[in-house]
Amino acid sequence: MPSKKPAAKPAASPRRRSVKTAHFKPSNDDLVDFYQQMLLIRRFEEKAGQMYGMGLIGGFCHLYIGQEAVVTGVQTALKDGDSVITGYREHGHMLALGCDPKSIMAELTGRSGGCSGGKGGSMHMFDPDKGFYGGHGIVGAQASLGTGLGFAAKYRKTDNVSVAYFGDGASNQGQVYESFNMARIWNLPVIYIIENNQYAMGTSVKRASSEVELCRRGESFRIPGEQVDGMDVLAVRGAMDKAVKYCREGNGPYILEMKTYRYRGHSMSDPAKYRSKDEVKKMRAERDCIDQIKEKILDLGITDEAGLKAWDKDIKSRVADAASFAQESPEPAAEELYTNVYIEG
Amino acid sequence: MAIEINMPALSPTMETGTLAKWMVKVGDTVESGDVIAEIETDKATMEVEVVDEGTITQILVAEGTEDVPVGQVIAILVEEDEDLSAMPVPTAVTASAPASAPAAAPAPAPNVPAPVAATSVAVSDPAIPSGTEMVSITVREALRDAMAEEMRRDPDVFIMGEEVGEYQGAYKVTQGLLDEFGPDRVIDTPITEHGFAGLGAGAAFAGLKPVIEFMTFNFAMQAIDHIINSAAKTHYMSGGLVKCPIVFRGPNGAASRVGAQHSQNYAAWYASVPGLKVIAPYDAADCKGLLKAAILDPNPVVFLENELMYGESFDIPDLPDLVLPIGKARIFREGSDVTIVSYSITVGQALKAADMLAEQGISAEVIDLRTIRPLDIETVIESVKKTNRCVIAEEGWPQCSVASDISAQLMEKAFDWLDAPVTRVNSVDVPLPYADNLEKAAVVTAEKIVQAAKAVCYSD
């Protein structure tokens, strides 16, 4: 074989960014807003966990505790008309979009006041008016669906973006890569947020993924990816601002891998044998997203301990109201069994 | 303020649990996230974390207490900065005398009618020699034993799926298999149903005998292309050159309030495919005997289990090698007025209905199909020739259902023996709702079967 000259280098393909995107520079109001949003999600989820224990919530219930910085940083970067989609761990996503905690909690208890009228439950919540398309129970499905939402935004010639969240476990599903490929060839404005909380049920990322840096999963599709400290809401927001700008300007899809952590079990029935208690304790003690912002608030003198306590009390009472609403709201009327199967007319 | 800590509900199907271990004692201070106890549920041993901070002032249920109902107060916590001296003296408890606690809130019962232990005596299975000794095991154990026995017998048998190994099975069905057979034969996969179903079919082409577990059959929809296009059709397309001896198994159908995407019965889907065998057993003996038969079978087999049945105990014949024939229905209870045909969990409802009908003077014959493909229509026809009436009870949608197919076949093959229209009792024709009351209204119950049976007997 005649020796061949090395082929010309291919055009630089988007690679993992080694340079970390700058953190978001928050105003005092931003800090307060982030803190309160994250705390609302935490308190809401704690309450939901309690209510599950009391038998008021049925089926599966996946709590978001520990991951609050991700939705808060991501969704505060969006504007009207953008769309959001995720899996079954979506209570926090609903709250971060400003959906009423009462209707979310009432969906958990399966009552008529719930956002899906009690027919969806914990895993199936939607608020299309706010751009939220669920709430899906089949791992990985939301990646393709979210790509379709991005397709619609481009088709209609808007500058809106679609945010498709999925987990580290979901990132191994084939349809994710089929979607990446289409999003790239058609330059769709989709931001794939991989919520890498390090476990898919009991399977750690390193047991299930050949490439554990999930931000690199788009490389062979030429989709840029970045790894972000998902426990730091300012890092999340900073990276997200950049990704949103990139997408809105018509450059196509973007991948953000959020390194995060869930403190609670996968669902309420998790034997928790796959990780040590110390691992969880350490994460909580050293990396907690709420504590990080709390420190900043105190350092800047935005408020003091008493002020924080007052906010917490206020949030707790909103959550308590949601919990009582969710217990008082009546069950769906019997005829509701047959409604919404088809659109009438 | 004193806060009551209740026995938590830790799974969709849990009604009671064992308080296995206290991780705290009276006087300990705890903060949010601390583990205070270990509880054994129907599925797993789990840790209970506290939500509130404070001091444990009373422990009301002793370590080792079994059958503690969900909702029972198990401990009292007093929030910090309260005067502990004002609190009641801690009550000591011993394992032999569980402390009396306030009446427990009733545990939520699963909506899908609870499996019913057969009160009626099963007509003996011809495959089991009479006089065989019986032992009581759960459906979960029966399935596990079937796999373990076949894995001991044949090194080509292996099990693959999500959480089958280190987690011990999402529903504990593969418990202990990793310890016995090691990670080469008990293989945890990533969440890639389409991929590992295809990988399994390829390994079967090469002569291995994979048992592919789907965490539930709802997720097998990602893999249905390989189950049908690769596993079911290749033997035919190759003119018999290639075999695919594989078992696809896992829980199928509604569980308890897990919503529409997690609550579908796929029996009719797979049963429509030539090249596949489809088994949907009811009790522990059938689970064991038919799963072994499925693994031994040289064809691809879809083996549909039911999550709500996993914890149910049944007597099973104590035979060293219990293998039951695929494709044979069983007359579970003999009767003369109406035939009730069913399969899987709904057999329990059919038996309950037969008891209720007996009280009203109607003698129902209950047939458990056990295998959906090949379908033992002969047994159904023979029964209909005797009773002249047939009700088919199936937890699943009515259109294009197994019930529809049996009804059509009876029209073709038993028309002259029928005294009333064959009647289907299926789940309501809607995606399964989450709300407690709506889910209850949607599924097949013994009452609905009784109503249909009375209608075909014109005894309303």
Ligand SMILES: Cc1ncc(C[n+]2csc(CCOP(=O)(O)OP(=O)(O)O)c2C)c(N)n1
């Ligand atoms: C297709 C499919 N397979 C399996 C499941 C069962 N399941 C539900 S969640 C889950 C783990 C997903 O982990 P990950 O994507 O990391 O998300 P996380 O739960 O950590 O948020 C599994 C295996 C499912 N719902 N859908």
Ligand SMILES: [Mg+2]
């Ligand atoms: Mg995960």
